[in-house]
């Protein structure tokens with residue numbers, strides 16, 4: 001009797017998006033981030049740079065972070081050629097060290113709240129977003 005051969009398909013490597021927990025956890029982080037921006041006076045200058053209604057931003061940042069972390073690329077497909085760094089250089093209110101620090105602080109708090117159980121993942125995500133934010137300072 002011959003032994004049955006098993007057809008093994010190579011496992012797809014896990015992306016940061018998968019490890020984060022996909023769309024539900026990204027949405028939770030983004031909503032937490034904008035809730036802090038809306039409710040905590042420590043983020044006043046950052047809040048003042050944004051439109052009164054943050055709902056479109058909640059959707060856009062979640063879509064961006066999904067693609068950025070290796071998940072669905074809808075955000076880029078809907079905005080051919082979009083560059084997040086150039087978009088931030090064209091904002092009506094230029095980004096300063098103060099507002100970049102506020103963005104990073106609110107985002108770090110949101111990430112720690114939802115990914116505190118995976119410290120290496122939370123740390124690499126926070127470090128990468130801090131570097132991007134520093135690169136966005138234009139005044």
Ligand code: HEM
Pocket residue numbers: 046049050051057060061064084087088091095099100101103104129132133134136137
């Ligand atoms: C350096 C600190 C940052 C500041 C002060 C800042 C501020 C802003 C402001 C004022 C807007 C426009 C909001 C509105 O129209 O209501 C915006 C849009 C946006 N930001 Fe930031 N941002 C920062 C960092 C980042 C980073 C690091 C990312 C990506 C990881 C990001 C992703 C986005 C996205 C996806 C949009 C929406 C673009 C669109 O749909 O048109 N931002 N940001």
